[in-house]
Amino acid sequence: MIGIDQLWREMTQEGPLKELLMIAKRLVLIFIGSHSALAFSGDSSLNMTKGVTDISGKVYDLHMLIFYICCAIALIVFGVMFYSIFHHRKSKGAVAAHFHESTKVEILWTVIPIIILIAMAIPATKTLIAMEDTSQSDLTIKITGSQWKWHYSYFGQDVEFFSLLATSSKQIEGVEEKGAHYLLEVDNPLVVPINRKIRFLLTSDDVIHSWWVPDFAVKKDTIPGFINEAWTKIDKPGVYRGQCAELCGRAHGFMPIVVHAMEEDNYEAWLAEKKEALVKAKQAALSALDQSLSMEQLMATGEAVYLARCSVCHQVSGVGIPGAFPAIKGSAVATGDRSAHIDVIVNGRSGTAMQAFVNQLTEEEIAAVVTYQRNAWGNDTGDLVQASDVNSFKQQTAKGDL
Numbered sequence: 001m002i003g004i005d006q007l008w009r010e011m012t013q014e015g016p017l018k019e020l021l022m023i024a025k026r027l028v029l030i031f032i033g034s035h036s037a038l039a040f041s042g043d044s045s046l047n048m049t050k051g052v053t054d055i056s057g058k059v060y061d062l063h064m065l066i067f068y069i070c071c072a073i074a075l076i077v078f079g080v081m082f083y084s085i086f087h088h089r090k091s092k093g094a095v096a097a098h099f100h101e102s103t104k105v106e107i108l109w110t111v112i113p114i115i116i117l118i119a120m121a122i123p124a125t126k127t128l129i130a131m132e133d134t135s136q137s138d139l140t141i142k143i144t145g146s147q148w149k150w151h152y153s154y155f156g157q158d159v160e161f162f163s164l165l166a167t168s169s170k171q172i173e174g175v176e177e178k179g180a181h182y183l184l185e186v187d188n189p190l191v192v193p194i195n196r197k198i199r200f201l202l203t204s205d206d207v208i209h210s211w212w213v214p215d216f217a218v219k220k221d222t223i224p225g226f227i228n229e230a231w232t233k234i235d236k237p238g239v240y241r242g243q244c245a246e247l248c249g250r251a252h253g254f255m256p257i258v259v260h261a262m263e264e265d266n267y268e269a270w271l272a273e274k275k276e277a278l279v280k281a282k283q284a285a286l287s288a289l290d291q292s293l294s295m296e297q298l299m300a301t302g303e304a305v306y307l308a309r310c311s312v313c314h315q316v317s318g319v320g321i322p323g324a325f326p327a328i329k330g331s332a333v334a335t336g337d338r339s340a341h342i343d344v345i346v347n348g349r350s351g352t353a354m355q356a357f358v359n360q361l362t363e364e365e366i367a368a369v370v371t372y373q374r375n376a377w378g379n380d381t382g383d384l385v386q387a388s389d390v391n392s393f394k395q396q397t398a399k400g401d402l
Contacts, residue, residue: 056217137199145209189258193267213242302372329377363387
């Protein structure tokens with residue numbers, strides 16, 4: 001009877017068998033590591049997010065079911081393979097059998113995979129159907145993606161706002177220490193109530209984006225000219241973060257999503273405050289039409305607007321990106337006709353990445369950013385643009401006088 005030491009020496013001698021054993025060892029270690037990380041650590045960063053909704057729980061359970069099935073298949077296939085390699089090796093004098101087709105074997109290797117696929121398809125189909133059922137919703141929110149921000153509109157509530165990246169440019173440039181939620185923080189989060197079915201209508205103003213919040217198991221493309229649907233019902237309050245998951249241009253990585261889920265009473269209070277704030281903002285925009293701000297005031301406001309809305313393309317220094325985004329420093333637009341400059345900001349430029357900011361910025365903000373661009377980086381035109389100038393331009397454009 002062969003001894004253990006002799007058997008081991010025979011198995012680990014130089015040759016193909018040694019290489020196979022090393023491969024098998026690595027596969028076993030990978031399997032054990034991944035299995036223990038995924039199966040026994042629900043909070044592991046290696047595993048899928050379990051989420052905070054019923055659907056996300058179903059998606060997680062489906063993921064684990066498929067994982068276990070794959071593990072079982074791997075164990076059986078590799079077990080048979082390595083057993084055959086060891087027990088039918090050449091050193092034992094094994095002689096390969098000579099046989100042709102076997103009807104029974106062919107039936108088995110056809111029927112068994114079909115059964116496995118059916119076992120996976122049934123729960124997967126149930127989950128997918130549930131994910132697409134947006135009926136009987138309590139709240140509908142329209143989500144519009146654009147380069148590179150999100151616009152949220154609450155149906156029937158007269159509430160809408162833009163949500164932009166709140167991480168400072170100094171953090172992005174490495175001048176300041178990065179915060180806890182670096183590139184995953186916004187100025188205006190989407191606020192929703194818990195325990196209500198929320199229906200999302202998703203579209204885009206320019207290119208394809210993708211609204212993705214892992215904790216909700218919601219990932220849906222926003223496509224220009226199309227409306228996609230998704231839904232969620234959040235079980236517990238909290239702040240949940242996501243980001244655009246579709247490569248949408250230069251600042252794709254600067255398009256985060258923040259959702260603040262509140263208790264219903266807190267949500268109703270927030271909604272009332274938001275409505276009041278929007279009314280006050282409209283009143284302030286109207287009163288600004290009668291004001292004349294100083295150069296210092298316009299430059300301060302304009303710089304803030306520029307850093308939040310323009311610098312991602314045209315750079316903080318106004319030099320742009322050659323071949324992609326034009327420079328503002330020394331440009332014909334920023335140093336030429338003032339009305340043409342206002343027109344670019346208000347209406348954008350068709351066929352380019354320059355958006356129309358007519359519905360994104362107030363007259364005061366447009367006036368301030370135009371003033372800033374015409375007097376920063378050595379442009380020094382000395383031009384002051386007031387909110388009333390922007391309003392007059394809009395009225396003349398509407399009448400066809402421009």
